[in-house]
Amino acid sequence: MRRIMVCVKRVVDYNVRIRVKPDGTGVVLDGVKMSVNPFDEIALEEALRIKERGEADEVVAVSIGPDDAQQQLRTALAMGADRAILVKTTDVVEPLAAAQVFLTLVQKEQPQLVILGKQAIDDDAAQTGQMLAALWDRPQATFASKVELAGAAALVTREVDAGLETIEVDLPAVVTTDLRLNEPRYVKLPDIMKAKKKPLDVVELASTGVSAGETLKSVLVEPPKPRSKGVMVKDVAGLVDALKKKGLL
Amino acid sequence: MATVLIVGEHDGSKLNPSTARCVTCAAQISGAEVHVALFGADLAAVAPQAAALKGVTKVLSVANPANAHPLAAVLAPQVVALAGPYTHVLGPSTTFGKDLMPRVAALLGVPQVSDAMSVDGPYKFKRPTYAGNAIVTVEAPESRKLVATVRTASFEAAPQGGQAAVEAVAVSVPLPTHTRFVSVSAANSDRPDLQTAAKVVSGGRALGSKENFQLIYSLADRMGAAVGASRAAVDAGYASNELQVGQTGKIIAPELYVAIGISGAIQHLTGIKDARTIVAINKDAEAPIFEIADYGLVGDLFQILPELEKSLA
Known part of the structure; x- marks a missing residue:
């Protein structure tokens, strides 16, 4: 079976205005809307398109997190994933531990492709895909803006600082997604109903043999230093004047 | 004492300014000795540029046709092979470093500090999360090698004036062939570079x-x-x-x-x-x-x- 595994992270919704707790222990998460990490949504969309092109047979969505992460996996199932696996834990799971957990799932599921977001919009670490590829000893194609399967390999176009780079990777491989890879589909109500019947396995983190927890100790979380309030200028002449005074023009 | 290895970024002819910014970050780790490792097919042009950065005491030049293009899967085992004596391994938080450094960290079996924006101690850094809306101070275990990417916008470029020795190093580790460079389409432009422009x-x-x-x-x-x-x-x-x-x-x-x-x-x-x-x-x-x-x-x-x-x- 040609299988694609998609890693999905439950994160604070893209549109939520983040507030830092006054005691410096973290950000406010109580009552905050949670969603699928937008980059992972793109990863799932790409997997579904590959399957719809007849180049894969099954899409498995996997996540690591609290019981509530089942909601995000249900969203993935509603989008079109065939089944889902949640590795349940309330511990802090850093990217290296996440990669170790995903490796155990990879060894079990034997996917030809693992697709995940290039970063999660909560910790912005941008590590998990590369770490999984390293531990798995397989290719990585990060920041993908185009993925074409060609037999036992894939051609991936990557968004790099210089422009667009294309690499060829043998399968199986890990792909991490950039913003312009695709536009994820909207979930329709009947799909949400159907998703309720799709299989969603929940396994305990301990069963994977991976231990999670904080190795990078978060000592303090604080809001960024605010910029001082600027001034409004009336017209172009006023702007040019102000910039000239500061020696910027 | 801290010994820092910086993985330098370059295009074969010019050292990327992100490297000089990493040097400034490394120099803020107290008492650090700073080395720069360069990987490429031919490093004759860029190695002297790295050696001229103030604060750098040695440049490790790893020339190998397999390093002609910066493929993370190919470079990572070589960085790991060099990492042994160092307490810290740093790379820039550019697409080059973001691609490579987590692979290095995983092979070393250590966590990575992404986007270090200030050095609060040899193992203590500030980094942005939630799109910069929450700045976290993280402390890494001193007993392990520290891998980090450096948020280059947070550090000035190290000035010229260094006279580091350039040492040609042969790294003999098996390199994968499962990842191959095909092409790069760079917008050729005479305009200033976005990342370093004033x-x-x-x-x-x-x-x-x-x-x-x-x-x-x-x-x-x-x-x-x-x-x-x-x-x-x-x-x-x-x-x-x-x-x-x-x-x-x-x-x-x-x-x-x-x-x-x-x-x-x-x-x-x-x-x-x-x-x-x-x-x-x-x-x-x-x-x-x-x-x-x-x-x-x-x-x-x-x-x-x-x-x-x-x-x-």
Whole structure:
């Protein structure tokens, strides 16, 4: 079976205005809307398109997190994933531990492709895909803006600082997604109903043999230093004047 | 004592300025001895540039045809082979470093500090999370090697004046062939580089078309500035991807940033917060960009831009 595994992270919704707790222990998460990490949504969309092109047979969505992460996996199932696996834990799971957990799932599921977001919009670490590829000893194609399967390999176009780079990777491989890879589909109500019947396995983190927890100790979380309030200028002449005074023009 | 290995970035002829910024970060780790490792097919041109950075005491030059293009899967085992004696391994938080360093960290079996923006101690760094809305101070275990990417916009480039020795090193580890370079399409440009330019002019969705985006180029050229773009402008096809500034694009810290027709989504603001002076030109007086701008001008960009260009002539 040609299988694609998609890693999905439950994160604070893209549109939520983040507030830092006054005691410096973290950000406010109580009552905050949670969603699928937008980059992972793109990863799932790409997997579904590959399957719809007849180049894969099954899409498995996997996540690591609290019981509530089942909601995000249900969203993935509603989008079109065939089944889902949640590795349940309330511990802090850093990217290296996440990669170790995903490796155990990879060894079990034997996917030809693992697709995940290039970063999660909560910790912005941008590590998990590369770490999984390293531990798995397989290719990585990060920041993908185009993925074409060609037999036992894939051609991936990557968004790099210089422009667009294309690499060829043998399968199986890990792909991490950039913003312009695709536009994820909207979930329709009947799909949400159907998703309720799709299989969603929940396994305990301990069963994977991976231990999670904080190795990078978060000592303090604080809001960024605010910029001082600027001034409004009336017209172009006023702007040019102000910039000239500061020696910027 | 701390010994720091920096993985240098280059294009075969020029050392990327991100390397000099990593050197400044490394130098802030107290008492650190700083070495730079370079990987490439031919390093004759770039190794002296790394050796000339003040604060660098040794350059390790790993020339190998397999290193002609920076493929993370190929470079990572070589970095690991060199990492043994070092307490810290740093790379820039550019697409080069972001691709490579987590692979290095995983092979070493250690966590990575991403986007270090300040050095609070040899194993203590500040880094941005939630698109820069929450700054976390993290402490890594001193008993393990520390791998980090450096948020280059947060550090000045190390000055010239170094005289480090360049040591040619042969690294004999098996290199994978499962990842192959095919091509790169770089926008060849005589304009200043977006990531290091002192001045940047950026355009947003309000430009309305690829043709109108030429107004941004034109003003930038007049000012000697680099060109940037918001995600919306790139998504709409007005500008190419390497121009994107923001959380998922480039994080920059120019002396002057001019945002034109950019409303200022939080993801964009993340990319420019370290700019010395921010100018915003926007039709909408309520646009969030004005909250962080040093100088704001409300009006129609299609009237303002020609006028601005004329007054700079």
